[in-house]
Amino acid sequence: MTMETATNQASCLTFDRKNFSDEFLLSLYESLIKPRRIEEKMLILLRQGKITKWFSGWGQEAISIGAVHALDSQEFILPMHRNLGIFTGRDIPLERLFAQFQGKLSGFTKGRDRSFHFGSLDHHIVGMISHLGPQMAIADGIALAHKLSDEPKVTLVFTGDGASSEGDFHEGLNVAAVWKLPVIFLVEHNGYGLSTPSEEQFAFKNFTEKGPGYGMEAIRVQGNNVLEVYDTILKLAEDIRKNPRPVLVEAITFRMRGHEEASGTKYVPSQLMEDWSKLDPVENYEKYLEETGILSDKVKDRINKKVKKEINDALEIAFAEAPISPSLEFELQDVYAPFTQEVVNPKTVAPTSEKRLVDAISDSLRESMMKYPKLILMGQDIGEYGGVFKITDGFKKEFGAERVRNTPLCESAIIGAGLGLAINGYKAMVEMQFADFVSVGFNQIVNNLAKIHYRWGQQADVVVRMPTGAGMAAGPFHSQSNEAWFFHTPGLKIVYPSNPYDAKGLLNAAFEDPNPYLYFEHKGLYRSISESIPDEYYTVEIGKANLIKKGDQVSIITYGMGVHWASAAASELGIDADILDLRTLLPWDKEAVKETVKKTGKVIFLQEDCLTGGIGAEICAWISEHCFTYLDAPVMREGSLDTPVPFSPNLEKQFLPVERFREKLTSLIEY
Template identity: 60%
Template sequence: MQYQNSKVSKKTQISLYERMLKPRMIEEKMLILLRQGKISKWFSGIGQEAISVGVTSVMQPEEYILPMHRNLGVFTTRDIPLYRLFAQWQGKASGFTNGRDRSFHFGTQEFNIVGMISHLGPQLGVADGIALADVLKKNNHVTAVFTGEGGTSEGDFHEALNVAAVWNLPVLFCIENNGYGLSTPTSEQYKCEHLADKGKGYGMESHIIDGNNILEVYATVDKLCKKMRKNPAPILLEFKTFRMRGHEEASGTKYVPKELMEKWAQKDPIANYEKFLLDEQIIDTQKIDAIKAKITAEINENLKLAFDENEVEISETKELKDVYKSFEYEHVKEGSVVENIRLVDAVSNGLKQSMEKYDDLVIMGQDIADYGGVFKITDGFVDAFGKERVRNTPICESAIVSAAMGLSINGMKAVMEMQFADFASSGFNPIVNYLAKSHYRWGEKADVVIRMPCGGDVGAGPFHSQTNEAWFTKTPGLKVVYPAFPKDAKGLLNTAINDPNPVLFFEHKGLYRSVYQNVPSDYYTIPLGKAAILKEGGEITIVSYGAGVHWALKTLEMHQEVEADLIDLRTLAPLDIEAIYASVKKTGKLIILQEDSLFGGIASDISALVMENCFEHLDAPVKRVASIETPIPFAKNLENNYLPKDRFAAELLDLLAY
């Protein structure tokens, strides 16, 4: 291994040695503790220390790094107190996740580190969002994100590289090519000779670096970061290295040829560098012994602190409270000036006024800029706010959801337009695993609203007509809003944007241009989790939302003899279940109407909750009315048969007669 140290000071060379030695010695201690049963799992980065330490050493403290589970050197080089890391690995409260997650599945704003999730790919898009925020703030910062060679096969990798290239984002994409993805060798993972070659396809600069040579890593990355800070653009780095231990310790390394293991053992980044420093008389054995003694003492002292700490206390109240970031709703009253507008206009108006309210709010989506979006919600927004804040995106839902999270992490707000709610399936992973879980896991908000044009009765077929709110009401950590009227749409959207938690905001396409209402012209808010009582009567309770509310209103107009409470939920998570309980206790009967197919929908949960909590007040079984159990068909007669709007009246009258 050849070391070129002419441009690196002796002090820095010694520091790099100490910084590599520290994670190695921690790992060696952790492997002992693993065998003793004192930690549950370990993902070893032994042999790869030069990459983590080299990259982190050239990054500025305020620049974000997004590491993986073999990047202990990132955390130690950023000087995170060891007892906090040890507590994290033991599930103690002094860690970063209060025992809710393990390993390096955490982030810390204090040290500008954003840890991984097991699904690997989303953090690449998150890095894009963090870098975008830096570009918009003109910070001249670089964001570094790590992945393994196995992770480069995921779609998120390709989406994130493409977005970074198109938007000229200063992201340093670091691939640690360590030979194996669990047990699958690189020969079975990709066909190109070098992963760095993939950069050419995205029009970005790329380099191959000896990942075991600390001075090469340090000098090369330092040079590239200085260039990126002056001229923002992404760079792809492939670090050639090797995984000397199993994917995790239980996996072992029996699948690795012995000669390959021996070859890479000879390229150990610490042993070789130590010999170089000794040969160059930059360090001596006495200094090495002193460094090792210092690290050993630090490890032992901090381990004692972690071991002496009590187990995490169980508090169901705290567990539930920490799913969401606290949000103090600020009510803004409606003004007296109103205009009669459609639901589509109300959404556009609310979004525009929120853009005026928040200079750090960015809107992203396909075709939303000059074209104004397929539903023209953002028509004229580019002229008002510029293309930096109203951003067309490539067709890559997953990367853009992740980028929205990155904007939030770096102190901005994001609204993403899912062109059709159906397409959320392509961004499902970061929605339910990243946005939804981040605050519960490590206290990080996801200040993101995803607008979801949804719903049938428009002849759009199986891929443009779904009302898929039940995919998300099942997931703790998400808020789900579903207005039926223009006035509610504007006020609730404003509140959703104010809320620092992730909100799925459903907008029914069939209502966009068919429903008019007098809507206050000025900015105002409506609280989430508060249902609206549209009609009052003592015979029966009708609960619905979205287009179902209008179907129920039409039915009641046709059957004016029916005296019903009609509840428009408006928000599905949080759900105003107390309003439903109060009505059911008055009427004794409940019918729930939803557009979604019956099984597994929100109506099922409402029914179960009422049965469990209001059973003694019921005079009849709870009735659910919904679409049939098929995908949504295209032909109008088939779609009419699918939807419950024409069946609702008969079901309502039947329940009344029970």
């Protein structure tokens, strides 16, 4: 925001009560002063060291209060750092809110995250993560669920002018526009992203210029005028419920304190601060009510005393709560949403048919779509085209375009939308056209899907399918084995079948579980292997490895394509090997690994991924630490070269570990 703009607006903060009653105007006043009084108290507590950080919304309160009262209490709001009024406006118990700020157990994240990084389904609030932009896509998913359920509801998501520079902003708006989702994207244009002024963030003047580029309406409001914000959002929401579509709302405002309190405001010109101080949303609205005779000194005193008592009483409760006593069991149990798998075994006389891996995956998707009416499939070209590997061929005709959704080229937004669907009671499958492309959606997976249950108890019922692997001369961007990127991330579950039976059973099991899954499927196995598998629905136990071949000389631990390489090598070399197919990479089967190591005393891990930092490194380290007394030789491992995947077939053959594995296996036997 330029100084000139602020100066021009300094004299134009006028209120239009329209047909609002005195009672409503006073209730809005009470709601408006509550976050201001809380912030005044928090700043004192911060100086006293009783809280560790504070993100200020001082000067921006009217946006949150106007918006929260304009929506129905059952409609979702996705707030950001400066939207304390959303939480208080939804009547979240203040003692829990203050416990959250202090890192107490009764806080919404049980001491695991700070400030406003939480949500509450009871209050239809979905909290942010520090990366800001991903909220937009989650709002898309929530709104999509409403649209699919024919619920006339609006979803409102906040973002700041600084966060709009992120790619997630573009992806979120674009998807909403293409799918005509009932989302209000509310941009708090306060002039700064921390200390970076707007003119260093973007080259346009106002966000209303961006809306038409996405094919959506864009509206600008004076964000410090609570009545203008309320009336605008109220009318907009009423219209969107009848005519679902996204709208971009720009709220012009200013942050009167630092990005967070420690950063200060020295970078802001003093005249700009002075100009905007004249537009204080609380003081101006209070003055308006006094001048019109709606707010008397007596009523003002009564309301302020009531609010301060509520704050003090809640603080007393929060302060009385003891600091958290760490419990290892308690922490670990919340990494995943509670779920106990009941394995569905096929009937012994069940009909079977010959299926390739690609057919088994398609079978699972079809069966799960029939089993779960609220399962939505999303991905690039998965509709009419049937996906680049034709796994969803015919699905659009069978299940409809609403459930089998072609998506724009925006992996981050679609993964985020999957999470939004899960938050609003659906299941989601997101197909990466190639596993390599998941890097564009990495943040949504490792920071949203993986952490949301641990942070505030929200399940992430999303399966991300990952066509993976080399061997087809597809080069460095269509051949990577990237499962190790995610193996390090608590909260995810990772499966990687090596055969059609497991492919169907593991994918069915993943859909049953409300936790986030990455499902890796090797492209080279799609049509190169087949077996007779049950036609009916069944599942495979998650976290249970499969000993596919028994032997006494050596243990080969592997997964995916490695299973076939290991079987071929052992057979051709005449080696009597235990071959253990992990099947589930996270969590992996430690007991099965231990048993095979005890049996043979010699172990080698085989992976298609590059050798350094792969899954084999972790499992071999675990064997060395926990099974050392059973070993008769050093623990060995083999993987692909530590280079990108090359395009030339001869270079790719050298890159892959097949020949090096044979040599190392032979040396291990001879040790």
